[in-house]
């Protein structure tokens with residue numbers, strides 16, 4: 001079975017973004033001699049008109065890649081007003097948070113939780129087609145109804161990110177934009193480098209220059225434990241044996257975070273999420289497409305390790321993850337630098353956010369069968385060598401101590417909520433709320 005069968009075409013990749021140099025200045029030099037005085041006048045006037053009509057002309061000149069990275073219009077006074085309104089803090093001591101990947105699964109839930117308690121939230125998302133973008137648009141609709149403005153744009157677009165900080169002095173960044181999925185990394189490695197490495201560095205570059213610098217909380221992954229055999233996985237365990245490029249890019253993110261913390265005094269907290277599931281989830285994940293395929297009577301591939309070894313995951317319910325994200329923001333210390341200069345040591349943390357109760361994939365299917373009242377058409381396959389690891393299991397004592405993190409939803413309860421959402425969203429064709 002092709003691993004991409006649950007996905008839509010391809011996401012944005014660096015290959016799609018042609019880094020074409022701005023033609024304007026170059027062309028001026030080449031043709032200068034051949035212009036008549038009148039010609040020069042009209043030519044320069046045309047350039048002036050172009051720049052005056054461009055919403056953020058100064059950044060266009062300083063970043064030739066922006067035009068090709070740009071996915072939709074942004075800028076202008078009305079747009080800036082929308083940003084300010086969305087970022088407005090409505091509680092004492094509240095935050096203004098820039099959420100990247102806001103139309104993603106975790107991004108949507110975290111943005112809603114922050115907005116509900118009175119924080120200001122602005123979202124950014126590139127709405128790529130790794131999975132059905134209409135689901136992302138439906139999440140965006142939900143966010144807009146709650147008063148969260150989601151800008152369509154890519155985290156590699158420095159001009160856009162700089163504009164955000166020009167308009168709003170964000171106190172925090174919740175960085176959730178990423179190329180997710182373990183197995184897809186073999187099909188489209190470039191998209192992992194583009195989002196998880198280049199995009200993250202671009203974001204950190206903008207954050208370190210901001211004044212004040214924001215505190216940053218970002219999504220790492222349980223996959224960084226790779227071939228680690230010691231269970232449960234603790235933050236201090238070795239993470240130098242990634243089994244997929246996805247894991248390698250998340251691990252690289254953790255090293256990059258260290259560097260920006262060390263050089264620029266950015267406050268950084270990485271969260272190692274363990275197989276997050278729930279309503280409004282990602283269609284590329286097993287629990288999601290198993291549900292879809294069981295309903296359709298389609299065969300589902302269930303992986304097992306060699307010699308009938310159990311494959312298991314520490315499935316973690318979205319509401320528990322949201323609490324972990326919000327507590328991470330709440331306990332983040334301020335960055336210590338400003339305008340690209342470090343002024344003292346800053347906070348650097350990594351936490352496991354798991355459920356600390358691994359469940360075999362076979363049991364996951366059993367729960368879905370009971371909830372859907374249907375028998376699955378199962379095909380047991382040996383775990384392919386495509387980046388999957390045999391099991392994950394989080395030790396959460398560090399997060400418990402520092403964040404007060406305490407997951408409360410078991411897989412049965414969480415899947416019940418997911419199935420209810422799934423049936424209301426896809427079954428009736430009507431959009432439901434979280």
Ligand SMILES: O=C(O)[C@H]1O[C@H](OP(=O)(O)OP(=O)(O)OC[C@H]2O[C@@H](n3ccc(=O)[nH]c3=O)[C@H](O)[C@@H]2O)[C@H](O)[C@@H](O)[C@H]1O
Nearest residue numbers: 180181182221222223273274275285286301302303361388
């Ligand atoms: O914790 C993470 O950091 C990661 O969690 C998630 O990865 P995984 O734990 O691999 O979740 P997911 O694909 O749902 O497979 C679940 C189980 O089903 C098994 N599986 C999968 C596919 C299949 O066809 N058959 C099957 O048995 C499979 O072997 C596995 O045991 C996120 O997708 C990832 O982005 C990242 O965030």
